[in-house]
């Protein structure tokens with residue numbers, strides 16, 4: 001009875017509090033909106049720089065044909081120019097082509113499927129030529145794609161020169177196609193992130209405020225069981241977490257046609273577990289904060305890195321290895337990963353149980369920390 | 382009237398600072414009991430130990446037959462509490478706030494009736510932050526009444542209020558007392574203690590230095606009446622001192638003051654003397670002794686510097 005009344009009261013307060021609503025719904029809506037509209041889905045062209053000096057005619061033809069590949073945006077220049085452009089980040093890859101890549105009298109039209117096949121009969125196997133590729137590590141993924149395409153072109157040319165029969169017909173363009181749409185990647189992570197924001201900030205701000213204003217002390221002057229009050233606050237926020245997940249997923253599905261697979265009960269379980277974990281963090285932060293002014297400072301130090309390093313906006317596989325090793329175990333990462341697996345791939349319990357175990361482990365640790373640090377009353381002096 | 386609260390050897394030590402030093406007193410059922418003292422005297426600490434909000438270092442508080450240390454929840458059930466700096470949830474209106482607090486006692490209340498009692502019925506849909514200082518204090522009294530308490534604790538209920546709001550609150554306190562509720566209040570204001578309280582404990586430096594009815598305390602001070610006059614000439618203090626009924630004459634900046642225990646003798650003698658000497662008396666004021674004088678006499682300090 002007490003818990004129910006308190007829960008209803010705090011739900012009312014939650015809904016009336018603009019700050020909580022901002023973190024709970026407004027901000028995630030904006031993220032989904034912005035990133036969903038930008039849509040990183042369209043294949044981006046790869047900036048390819050090409051260095052030649054005085055190429056033989058067939059070499060030049062090969063170089064020109066690269067410009068026909070839609071995935072590339074080709075720029076030609078001297079080696080020093082192109083190296084400088086690479087340094088500046090204007091190129092993903094620079095290809096240094098020897099002038100005699102293809103010997104002059106032979107004309108080999110490259111990049112054409114089973115084309116003319118006018119390659120001259122090679123009496124002896126030609127000596128392998130050195131082609132240098134400079135790749136920009138900042139564009140690791142793009143560079144890799146470019147290298148894959150180029151390697152294939154060279155392989156094909158080699159085969160043609162060697163007159164090997166064509167065993168496979170590959171569509172070069174398919175190399176660059178994205179299988180999963182960005183919004184499908186983004187949405188589950190945003191839901192996880194918004195639960196984190198809601199749980200951490202609403203608890204940390206509200207409880208520190210209650211403590212600072214003496215509201216908690218006033219409550220303790222009643223025969224209320226302190227645990228009832230905490231329970232009502234936790235229940236309130238778990239209800240919010242579930243509602244918020246449903247609203248955000250619904251928004252993504254309706255507006256951006258995002259796919260939502262997976263068992264709703266498993267989604268619910270994951271949301272609740274993640275919610276409890278971050279509520280523990282919220283209570284810990286309010287335990288550590290003497291005043292409401294201290295809350296954003298402490299909370300942001302903890303929450304901000306997680307926000308950007310937990311694979312919400314881009315996969316953690318694009319991060320350096322040492323960093324991956326750290327962020328894999330931060331609370332938000334396994335939570336977001338589990339959500340993405342269930343919602344995006346329809347994964348079942350067995351697939352995500354490792355991630356859920358991490359979330360549960362963090363939940364236990366953070367709730368224990370909350371119990372240790374939490375104070376009902378602000379210490380004076 | 383029987384005693385409803387018995388405080389025995391009550392002591393509070395913070396680290397090595399003694400905030401309340403082994404105090405003893407009883408509160409009678411139905412009375413308004415005041416604790417008067419300067420800042421830092423230990424009033425709030427005493428109250429919060431009695432309310433079960435602060436740990437007791439030593440001694441006991443028995444309220445309505447229940448020991449606060451061991452039966453905290455039972456005690457909280459029969460008391461109403463207004464804290465020195467009470468504050469409430471901002472996100473609820475007054476009606477919701479009162480109903481929520483009632484739920485904490487497992488009760489339902491008629492919030493409107495309670496708000497009418499403290500003259501806040503027009504504000505039923507308002508939020509706490511929209512209330513004035515006096516209205517906030519009245520609200521916090523209303524909230525303290527949700528469980529129909531036997532004992533109501535008010536910690537400096539009128540501090541920071543203007544005189545009109547203060548008088549308003551005095552009426553409210555007397556009205557609650559009229560219903561048989563025992564009230565314990567703390568204050569810095571002598572006048573307030575005199576007007577509201579049946580008995581007053583004067584607290585200073587963690588100790589109770591006097592406890593009596595207001596009249597009893599005034600007798601204790603043994604200062605009688607003060608007559609204050611402004612004059613044009615310097616006051617002939619030596620002659621004034623000899624007037625019948627006058628105990629002590631003191632020269633002041635623009636006149637003099639006389640202390641007397643028999644104003645009915647001293648005043649006519651003063652007027653006759655002034656006529657004979659052609660002394661023009663401006664602004665003749667007669668003061669009864671106040672608790673301020675009592676405090677000064679007991680401690681050698683003014684209550685509020």
Ligand SMILES: Nc1ncnc2c1ncn2[C@@H]1O[C@H](COP(=O)(O)OP(=O)(O)OP(=O)(O)O)[C@@H](O)[C@H]1O
Pocket residue numbers: 379380381395398400418419420421422423424425426427465
């Ligand atoms: N939590 C605490 N830790 C240490 N000292 C404290 C604590 N609470 C109060 N004190 C000290 O105990 C003394 C008594 O404080 P208390 O609040 O009881 O005074 P008070 O009589 O209510 O004063 P005021 O009229 O200013 O409200 C003060 O010196 C105060 O600094």
Ligand SMILES: [Mg+2]
Pocket residue numbers: 424425426465536537
């Ligand atoms: Mg006080």
